[in-house]
Amino acid sequence: MERALIISANKETSETAEQLLRIEGCGRTAVAASGSEARRLVKNEAEPDIVIINTPLPDEFGQELAEMISETTSAGMILICSGDVADDIADRLSDSGVNVLARPVKREVLQRTLRLVLNTRVRMAGVKKESTDILSRIEEMRTINRAKTTLMKYLKFTEPQAHKYIEKQAMNNRQTRLEVAVRILAQYE
Template sequence: MEKVLIVSSTPKATEHLTKMLQMNRYSRIVAAMSGSEARRMMLDDGYDIVIINTPLPDEFGAELAVNLSETTSCGVLMLVKVDRADDVFSKVEDFGVFVVEKPMNTAMFYQAIKLISASRRRILGLKNENVRLQKKIEEIRLVDRAKCALIEYLGMTEAQAHRHIEKQAMDLRMTRREVAQGILQTYES
């Protein structure tokens, strides 16, 4: 279940948002009264969704929203009075922050929360894919370095070096990475 941080200067608004979230099956809900308190809480514990009920006592809330969006993988929702919503939206939209006008209707709030959850899952999926691809690139570089060592020290062609690494990996039931590391330890030490 996703953890939600509500940042609001008024206990009444915090209570109302908490009830709305609980009706939508969110149970891990924590509240902060200011932007600085929210920043401290984010350092101590990660949250999946942060709802900022503007304005806050120590800042408006846009700076907090942008900061959280840039430095964490949480979804950020700002609740802004209707007369400031367009201005705030233009400042935070490039950072992936969602803005909902106050007073808000319940359906719009739930829809925004669902969109934030969906976009956050997509972003996390892309981050995981990025990590996987970075590891693959690292493995390819390592294997290429091992091929170069075989070419340089054993006089193999590139095709022979490639075949040698592949064959060793199959014969020894090792990964290409492990074979390449062994070759590099032998010839680069």
């Protein structure tokens, strides 16, 4: 984990969270004392891996801030609030993927929640990479299929002939099928 953001007006909570993040291997931790400062950091700095919000903040409660950060980043989110409103806020933020903890929060509970959020984020990063790879392969297949269709249209190849032509060109020219397809499309389109 590279970067964390702690948003809290309470210095003691910030220090505890920072210690736990260091234990979990966080490289850099930024601390914001207000919602407006946090919004500026999220907008202008590198995207955090995890965000911890200790409510209420001096300029806002923090629920809207948590929603905004969860919508604009892929950061893992923990929101700490008083026990009397925790269930209500957890219901409102459940679709945003924000983990809500009721105060008072024991150090062990915060540490377990941090690990859970970080592990989930690592897993989601793997899924995101896999998704990107799949989308890239789909786009590659589309381009190759467009090149086959172009060969079928202009050179009157059958689909198997077009496929074999692209494969042979790729092998003979030591190129990928995608590179051959792009060259074909550039030539005929």
